Amino acid sequence: xxxxxxxxxxxxxxxxxxxxxxxxxxxxxxxxxxxxxxxxxxxxxxxxxxxxxxxxxxxxxxxxxxxxxxxxxxxxxxxxxxxxxxxxxxxxxxxxxxxxxxxxxxxxxxxxxxxxxxxxxxxxxxxxxxxxxxxxxxxxxxxxxxxxxxxxxxxxxxxxxxxxxxxxxxxxxxxxxxxxxxxxxxxxxxxxxxxxxxxxxxxxxxxxxxxxxxxxxxxxxxxxxxxxxxxxxxxxxxxxxxxxxxxxxxxxxxxxxxxxxxxxxxxxxx
Ligand code: HEC
Numbered sequence: 001x002x003x004x005x006x007x008x009x010x011x012x013x014x015x016x017x018x019x020x021x022x023x024x025x026x027x028x029x030x031x032x033x034x035x036x037x038x039x040x041x042x043x044x045x046x047x048x049x050x051x052x053x054x055x056x057x058x059x060x061x062x063x064x065x066x067x068x069x070x071x072x073x074x075x076x077x078x079x080x081x082x083x084x085x086x087x088x089x090x091x092x093x094x095x096x097x098x099x100x101x102x103x104x105x106x107x108x109x110x111x112x113x114x115x116x117x118x119x120x121x122x123x124x125x126x127x128x129x130x131x132x133x134x135x136x137x138x139x140x141x142x143x144x145x146x147x148x149x150x151x152x153x154x155x156x157x158x159x160x161x162x163x164x165x166x167x168x169x170x171x172x173x174x175x176x177x178x179x180x181x182x183x184x185x186x187x188x189x190x191x192x193x194x195x196x197x198x199x200x201x202x203x204x205x206x207x208x209x210x211x212x213x214x215x216x217x218x219x220x221x222x223x224x225x226x227x228x229x230x231x232x233x234x235x236x237x238x239x240x241x242x243x244x245x246x247x248x249x250x251x252x253x254x255x256x257x258x259x260x261x262x263x264x265x266x267x268x269x270x
Contacts, residue, residue: 167254
């Protein structure tokens, strides 16, 4: 409670009793007093929706109070009627008639030009992948899936090197615009992106991720992200639309080679 504010409101209302203003001023004073008490009288901020609700109740109560007695009602109605019909108030009437829409316009303008606020919840950079995905009619169980060409590293180093070269070519044809020449997440396109691509050079990314995870992210891109991958729209394309499965596995080999890291094995997950 902000005792000072509440006391000030009460004092103002008591003070007004001695001035003996008209009924209209009384009602307005109560309305404003209630608003000030609600808006500033509490140290924890009251949500706008709650203030609106209470002010609705206050408005209804004050109207009911004014209408309940014909003499009181006359005191509200007569000055209003006079203001609207008598010639001497005409200039003021025009001012009020213009002021009301003008205030609305100012309010709407202020709302439309206010800076967008970032949502208060954070984005999960590495959300949990689904159990399995289907890419070009093949189902991949992500929990157990490995890079089908990884074994070549030992079995046929030449074929493996060929795949890495192919992966490099795919990377520099498709990915470096966003992920950067050196995979630092600083490609030429990133100025317009939010979120920006994470740096693959960061030891918290590629070496911590399984190849199947990358396959999921590359094949399904931003549209495949679960909700916690939000709130901002990622620009990562769904590469299954442009690359073959083989090409995606090859570019993954290249990602690990280039960052000089080894994929995280399945067992390490458990
Ligand atoms: C238009 C820009 C753009 C292009 C082109 C692009 N990416 Fe991305 N990528 C992103 C953004 C932005 C993110 C980060 C947001 C997210 O996770 O979706 C991302 C995320 C990723 C991730 C997930 C990284 C992690 O830490 O979870 C992988 C893997 C990836 N990209 C691989 C690729 C590959 C491979 C290519 C090329 C075939 C590519 N990207 C092309 C924008 C792009």
